[in-house]
Amino acid sequence: MKIECNIDGKALSLSVNSNKPLSLILMEDLGNQSLTSYCRGNACGNCIVMVNDEAALSCLIPAFRIRGAKIRTFESYQRSRQYRDIERAYKATGTKPCPACYNARTLIIESILQDQSGAKQQNGAPAAKDVKLDKEKIIRELSLNTCQCMDMAELIQIVEIALGYRNRRRRVRRS
Amino acid sequence: MTEKRPPTPKLGTLTGLIVRTTVAGAKIRHITLPTLDNRFTVVGTRDIGGTNRVKAMVNSMPLFTSSAVSYKGQPVLAIFGPDSESIELAAREVVIEYEAEEGQEGGGATPYTWAFGSLEEATAVEGVQSIERTYRYGKLDTVNSTLSRISAQLIGGDLHITLPTQWPHHVRETVAEVTGHPKKRIFVHCESFHAPHDEMLLTPSLLAAVAALGSLKSGTAAQLFCVISSRRPELTIKRKSWYTADGRVHGERIEAEVDQGAALLFSDEMANHLAAGLTPIYDLEALSISITFTTSAKEPAHFHGDLGYSDAQACTEAHYNTITKLTGYNPLTWRLKFLTDGGNHAIKTEKSAKLKEILEDVSERSGFLRKRAAYEMQAHMKVKLSTFLNYSRGAAIACAPGISGFSSECRQMVQQAVQITLNPNNKVEVNTSLPASGSSAEVWKQIIKEELAIDRGDITFIEDCSRVIDSGPVVLSVAIGRMPQQIKRACALIKEKRFVQPLPICESVLSPRQSSAGGALFTSNTWVAIALELQIDAILLQPVIRSVWATIAMSKAPNEEIVRNKAHQSIVRALREAGGVLSYTSNFTIDIKIVSEGEQLPSSISSAVRAAVNSAFQSAVEQALGSAVTRFPIDGNVLLSAIRGKS
Numbered sequence: 001m002k003i004e005c006n007i008d009g010k011a012l013s014l015s016v017n018s019n020k021p022l023s024l025i026l027m028e029d030l031g032n033q034s035l036t037s038y039c040r041g042n043a044c045g046n047c048i049v050m051v052n053d054e055a056a057l058s059c060l061i062p063a064f065r066i067r068g069a070k071i072r073t074f075e076s077y078q079r080s081r082q083y084r085d086i087e088r089a090y091k092a093t094g095t096k097p098c099p100a101c102y103n104a105r106t107l108i109i110e111s112i113l114q115d116q117s118g119a120k121q122q123n124g125a126p127a128a129k130d131v132k133l134d135k136e137k138i139i140r141e142l143s144l145n146t147c148q149c150m151d152m153a154e155l156i157q158i159v160e161i162a163l164g165y166r167n168r169r170r171r172v173r174r175s
Numbered sequence: 176m177t178e179k180r181p182p183t184p185k186l187g188t189l190t191g192l193i194v195r196t197t198v199a200g201a202k203i204r205h206i207t208l209p210t211l212d213n214r215f216t217v218v219g220t221r222d223i224g225g226t227n228r229v230k231a232m233v234n235s236m237p238l239f240t241s242s243a244v245s246y247k248g249q250p251v252l253a254i255f256g257p258d259s260e261s262i263e264l265a266a267r268e269v270v271i272e273y274e275a276e277e278g279q280e281g282g283g284a285t286p287y288t289w290a291f292g293s294l295e296e297a298t299a300v301e302g303v304q305s306i307e308r309t310y311r312y313g314k315l316d317t318v319n320s321t322l323s324r325i326s327a328q329l330i331g332g333d334l335h336i337t338l339p340t341q342w343p344h345h346v347r348e349t350v351a352e353v354t355g356h357p358k359k360r361i362f363v364h365c366e367s368f369h370a371p372h373d374e375m376l377l378t379p380s381l382l383a384a385v386a387a388l389g390s391l392k393s394g395t396a397a398q399l400f401c402v403i404s405s406r407r408p409e410l411t412i413k414r415k416s417w418y419t420a421d422g423r424v425h426g427e428r429i430e431a432e433v434d435q436g437a438a439l440l441f442s443d444e445m446a447n448h449l450a451a452g453l454t455p456i457y458d459l460e461a462l463s464i465s466i467t468f469t470t471s472a473k474e475p476a477h478f479h480g481d482l483g484y485s486d487a488q489a490c491t492e493a494h495y496n497t498i499t500k501l502t503g504y505n506p507l508t509w510r511l512k513f514l515t516d517g518g519n520h521a522i523k524t525e526k527s528a529k530l531k532e533i534l535e536d537v538s539e540r541s542g543f544l545r546k547r548a549a550y551e552m553q554a555h556m557k558v559k560l561s562t563f564l565n566y567s568r569g570a571a572i573a574c575a576p577g578i579s580g581f582s583s584e585c586r587q588m589v590q591q592a593v594q595i596t597l598n599p600n601n602k603v604e605v606n607t608s609l610p611a612s613g614s615s616a617e618v619w620k621q622i623i624k625e626e627l628a629i630d631r632g633d634i635t636f637i638e639d640c641s642r643v644i645d646s647g648p649v650v651l652s653v654a655i656g657r658m659p660q661q662i663k664r665a666c667a668l669i670k671e672k673r674f675v676q677p678l679p680i681c682e683s684v685l686s687p688r689q690s691s692a693g694g695a696l697f698t699s700n701t702w703v704a705i706a707l708e709l710q711i712d713a714i715l716l717q718p719v720i721r722s723v724w725a726t727i728a729m730s731k732a733p734n735e736e737i738v739r740n741k742a743h744q745s746i747v748r749a750l751r752e753a754g755g756v757l758s759y760t761s762n763f764t765i766d767i768k769i770v771s772e773g774e775q776l777p778s779s780i781s782s783a784v785r786a787a788v789n790s791a792f793q794s795a796v797e798q799a800l801g802s803a804v805t806r807f808p809i810d811g812n813v814l815l816s817a818i819r820g821k822s
Contacts, residue, residue: 028259036321036322036323037321038321038400039320039402042320046320046321047320094736094743095739095740095744096740098369098744099367099613100321100371139759148747148748148751151747151765152757152759153757153759153760153761153763154743154765156761
């Protein structure tokens, strides 16, 4: 079937089978280098991409579901300014994910940052620094990736630090 | 404007699928292939132009089988077609008929022995007691989901192979031997990879040979998409120790059995690594080790992050923790009393004074003595925590020396080289087949920068695969253990000739053989001490790690941030693989302290970290349950049987 979607800022028209998973479309058809995982739906969590600004397991998304969707992979994300916040947080804590899950974990953290900072401010709620982080939700999101290289306490710390950087950057831009 | 994309990135590239056996210990009677059109190419044993073997040092295993089936999942043939869906459909129609074949299992080889002192004399001491335990290190359920692409393409008589691999020269040799294609016309292009369990050591060579056969037969480019995983050898260690009431261990007899699956690969070297781990670092009069390798109808198992050193070392530390308990000592005091400089005859280590210091440091930081005493006391309380458990907390301490690279006894592995060239205008070119990216490469650059006083930006790695020299397989932490020594030596040789000879100056350094002074198999200048505290969840029956403290002593930390990150990752991975659940609470910490003294380049810490973490975890679970745990990894069944055993 023919599917039109937006991947990494490019509007594409793809001819693929309707049930082909997004992970395979990205790897096989588009030659995306940032994605290497294929667990056949076992939810290893290394194939995370942002679908309409939310972290999602691309091996569980069939081709027909991406029609008209905006997909962002780590390949384009790593060139963005938002990535610097997370990269700095990794540096500040002195730990970072292993090469196998680095891309996926970074995208999950980005999704959490957008959720924790952006959404609340849009609704006129207090700024994220004044709001207590919803740790349970963060743990749930971070559990999307099952790689064994990092502990949850460390990941939460990275999210908190990255959120601090993100908010500071936003305040500077606004002022 | 909408950009149109073709369904596949390269038109005309054939995609392959390997058809594997579905049974083990049988014989193939007949293979029926479906009728396929000219878009498909089938590759089997008849298409092999060279030999049907994949070699690894002195041992080998078959590429395809057409008669005897050694294990379930053994490759039989490969089908190449236009896309992955059509070949999957074609593969479903392949019918393989088997006939039963008996008496395949249990093939063994001559045991490897390692001994010092006289056991008879050592155990004839008055008042000697003995303890005998069997430890089992079994299958590890590690899920690898990295989809690797292995492709082969014939361009003007040159065969270009693109794949992720830990040993590019092995790929080249295997492809040449299997296909019969001239070796000098095979070019291997390496892609980046992450292989914490050495998945990319031999399997990529096997897959490359299949892809090359497909490409040569069809005359077009061929590729395989595969999830590559490795199997851990199953290890059974039976130890009998003779000790006296004063805590001294006089003698020990160890019988280890290793199940390597269908093929015995790297067995000689694995025996050396196991012997190094099984030999205690404590005062011991006599020791006898016997290691037997057996085959079974399972997938071949060899490297799995290391060659069994960490499992063997973990077993030793856990066993000695049990002895300290039996003799009424606490593990720290016992270690401080019985650690000796000439303890481990298999590893030439640094002075034990340093280890004693870091053991005391880690114990103080963790409050180990207080916690251990409290948990021991509470375990004997009458009020029970739950139906199953009296009190479910445990604390343990363990230590290990870090080793890296192949042993001094390993003669089969050809010496691997690295070449450094100082070009005019102070540009440095490094020639090695090891991956030129990642934290290891950063350490190499740092060494070159310091030794030759040049900018980091002026250091480049040769990327042209036809010019790259063989630096051996990237296993056993050679990239951080052996390689910096070679680079430092090459830099020293260049420094001697600099300003004397005209540029360019080129120096090659072969891998140094491990020093075999005093019959030691390995040399180590790093120590790792770990203290760990855990709690058994009374409802879920899971060991929840509360905190971990680590002190690492090394001669010179090349980059403290990298060492800390690596140690952290190794601790978390080891704990998860051992069956531990890391606490989500904010109190949970992994506190790592690095003590670096001296100017020597350190050996690797990852094997030592893994060993110390595993033994501390095992001993802490034993304390929490109050009964012996001798099976690894620890899951719900192991815990339940330990609790039942106690009752």
